[in-house]
Amino acid sequence: MFQSFGPDDLLLIAQGAVVTLVICSLAVVFGGTLGLALGLMSAGRIAILRWISAVYVGAIRGVPVLLIIFFVYFGLPLAVPGTDVPDYLAAVIALSVFASAYVSEIVRGSIAAIPRGQFEAAEALGLSYWSRYRFVILPQATRIIVPPGIGFLVVLIKDSSLVAAIGLMDLARSGNIVASLTANPILSYLVVGAVYFVICYTASAFARRYERRLSTRAVAPGVGDSLVVGSGVEK
Amino acid sequence: MPLYFGDLIPYAGELFTGLLISLGITAVAAVAGGLLAIGLYLGRASRRALPRRLAGAYIEVIRNTPLLLQLYLIYFALPQIGVNFDPITAGIIALTLNNAAYVAEIYRAGFESIPTGLNEAAAALGLSRRSTFVDVQLVPALRNVIPPLTNQIILLFLASSIASIVAVPELMHVMMGITSETFRTVETFVVGGLLYFGVAFLLAMTSKLIETRVIRWKVA
Numbered sequence: 001m002f003q004s005f006g007p008d009d010l011l012l013i014a015q016g017a018v019v020t021l022v023i024c025s026l027a028v029v030f031g032g033t034l035g036l037a038l039g040l041m042s043a044g045r046i047a048i049l050r051w052i053s054a055v056y057v058g059a060i061r062g063v064p065v066l067l068i069i070f071f072v073y074f075g076l077p078l079a080v081p082g083t084d085v086p087d088y089l090a091a092v093i094a095l096s097v098f099a100s101a102y103v104s105e106i107v108r109g110s111i112a113a114i115p116r117g118q119f120e121a122a123e124a125l126g127l128s129y130w131s132r133y134r135f136v137i138l139p140q141a142t143r144i145i146v147p148p149g150i151g152f153l154v155v156l157i158k159d160s161s162l163v164a165a166i167g168l169m170d171l172a173r174s175g176n177i178v179a180s181l182t183a184n185p186i187l188s189y190l191v192v193g194a195v196y197f198v199i200c201y202t203a204s205a206f207a208r209r210y211e212r213r214l215s216t217r218a219v220a221p222g223v224g225d226s227l228v229v230g231s232g233v234e235k
Numbered sequence: 236m237p238l239y240f241g242d243l244i245p246y247a248g249e250l251f252t253g254l255l256i257s258l259g260i261t262a263v264a265a266v267a268g269g270l271l272a273i274g275l276y277l278g279r280a281s282r283r284a285l286p287r288r289l290a291g292a293y294i295e296v297i298r299n300t301p302l303l304l305q306l307y308l309i310y311f312a313l314p315q316i317g318v319n320f321d322p323i324t325a326g327i328i329a330l331t332l333n334n335a336a337y338v339a340e341i342y343r344a345g346f347e348s349i350p351t352g353l354n355e356a357a358a359a360l361g362l363s364r365r366s367t368f369v370d371v372q373l374v375p376a377l378r379n380v381i382p383p384l385t386n387q388i389i390l391l392f393l394a395s396s397i398a399s400i401v402a403v404p405e406l407m408h409v410m411m412g413i414t415s416e417t418f419r420t421v422e423t424f425v426v427g428g429l430l431y432f433g434v435a436f437l438l439a440m441t442s443k444l445i446e447t448r449v450i451r452w453k454v455a
Contacts, residue, residue, distance in 0.1 A: 062432035064396035066407060071424045078420050154299065161301035165400055172303055176311075185312035193300045193308070200299035 005187050009178045013188075016174025017195050023088065023170065024160050027095035028153065034096065035103025040133065042104065043111040053104060060101035065159045069094040073166045091163040091170075099156055106148045110141040143214060150207035154200045161196070171195060242417045243426055246409075253409030254430050260327050260405065261392040267327075268334030268391075269384075275339035280346070290339070297336035302397055305329050310401045326398030326405075334391050341387060345380035346372065385442035389435050396431070406430060 003009075041053040060068070073090035077083050085093075114137055122136040161172035169177075175192035179185035243250075278290030297305070310325040320328065349372055357367040399408035410427040414420045 058436075059428075059432065062393075062435040063428045064393040064407065064431060066396045066399070067410075067424065067428055067431065070407075070411070071421075071428070074414065075421045075424050158299075158301040161303040162397065164303065172301060172307070175304065175307065179307075179311060184315070186308070186315050189304060189308045189312050193296075193304050196300045196304060197296060201295065204299060 003182060005178070005182045005184055009182060009188070010191070012178055013171065013174045013192055013195060016169055016171040016192075017199075019088075019169055020157065020160055020171040021199070023091050023095060023163065023168075024153075024157050026092045027099045027156060027160070030092070030096035031099025031156075032103050034100035036107055038100060038104035039107025039111065042108045057101045057104050060097060061105075065094075065098050066162050066165065068098055069162055069166060072097070087163070087166050087168040090166060091160070091168050095156065095160055095163070098159070099152070102152050102155070103149070106145055106152060107141070109148070110144040111137060113144050114140050147207045147211045147214075150203050150210075154203050157200055157203070158196065238422055239419065240422050240426070242419045243413065243422055246413050246417075249409050249413070250406070250426065250430065253404060253406035254434070256323075256403070257392065257395050257405040257407075258434070260323065260330060260398060260403070261388070261395045263327050264330035264334050264395070265388050265391055267331040269338050271331065271335035272338035272342060275335055276342040276346075279339065279343060294336045294339055297333055298340070302329065302333050302394055303400065305333055306397060306401060322398070322401045322403045325401055326395070326403040330391060330395060330398070333394070334387070337387050337390075338384065341380055341383045342376075344383070345376040348379050349375055382442060382446055385438060385445065389438045389442075392434060392438065393431065 038053045038056060041049040042057070044050065069091065072094040073085060073087065076085050076090070076093075118136055118140065119132070122132040127136065160170065163170050164173035164176065167173070171192055175188050178192075179188040182188060275290045275294060278286040279294065281287050281290075306325065306329040309329050310320060310322065313320070353371050353375075354367060357371045362371065395405060396407040398405055399411065402408060406427060410423050413423045417423070
């Protein structure tokens, strides 16, 4: 009745890993884009946009990821009658919504970490809003975003396991299936756990290395730095 | 189907009970995990290699695998070797073990942020060992630890919803039950979401209050 743990089971787990990586990548693309927009909104000067962004981010960060996943999967079809949200689409939407709120916070924090002088200099040069961000602020913010961004990526990969609850055959659910096929849950979950660990640990290790490189390589002082009050000595 | 919250009124008691269970397992896991984390931190900061490696490996493994999987292992896999837990116990164990790894890292960051120069200064001033530890290390470290610690408790509370997957009768599980009985899915999720958000918000406010009122007077 039960098969012993074999290559077929490893294949199933590998397929699950692919599903997990695909939905997380899509969530990074969509959630990252939306998060960048929300982050720019909250760092901007228009009060209503700041307010919208703050309410959205606060609401998403204040509820469990599982609730977002269930809401998209069970709730959306009711809100728009006659539609049916397939599990993979629900997973990508829910994880994107979840990711956007966190990415927004990371983007906002990174922009806030850019010295004010940079904004003032860009404005003094007569750059438009978009040019200011495109050529001056975001290139510098990107370097600051990477470590916490990867930290969040690890959180996203781990939390993406919750889509197993709506039946999507991701890495976590493949572990469930293999556990019941082989009647060897300990081995099945340990293998699945090892796959998660390898993915997440690689990402964390990369972030740590990047951070070390950032902190060891001295940033060349900008020409105007010494002229700006609040830069240099106090830091 | 237009939104109608009236159908949920008979379930108010159930929702409240679910919220209390969520808060209960969060509280137990927060305290137990916080204590276990002291051991992990001491292991990690130890001069001996073995405890350092063991604690380090534990922390890395927990932090790089999903809580859901840890719960699966405890609830579905351990019975294979004759260890059985009821859902609530399994949920509390998983949340505690998970929380401990994160809190140990918070303790570490808190103590590491104290410059070593302060210890030397304390020695130069002739402070006793006890006074050096308490006044120069512990109190400033606590000041650094409390904000991330309360943030971790909020994350833990939200993560406690995962226990619903092994049928712990907490808030998320109650919500799923209500949706299948009333088909008021959106309404139930709005109410449940507000409950989660409300608690998370209150915890965040408490954290701010502690940061500004309680810790400030201890600033060295």
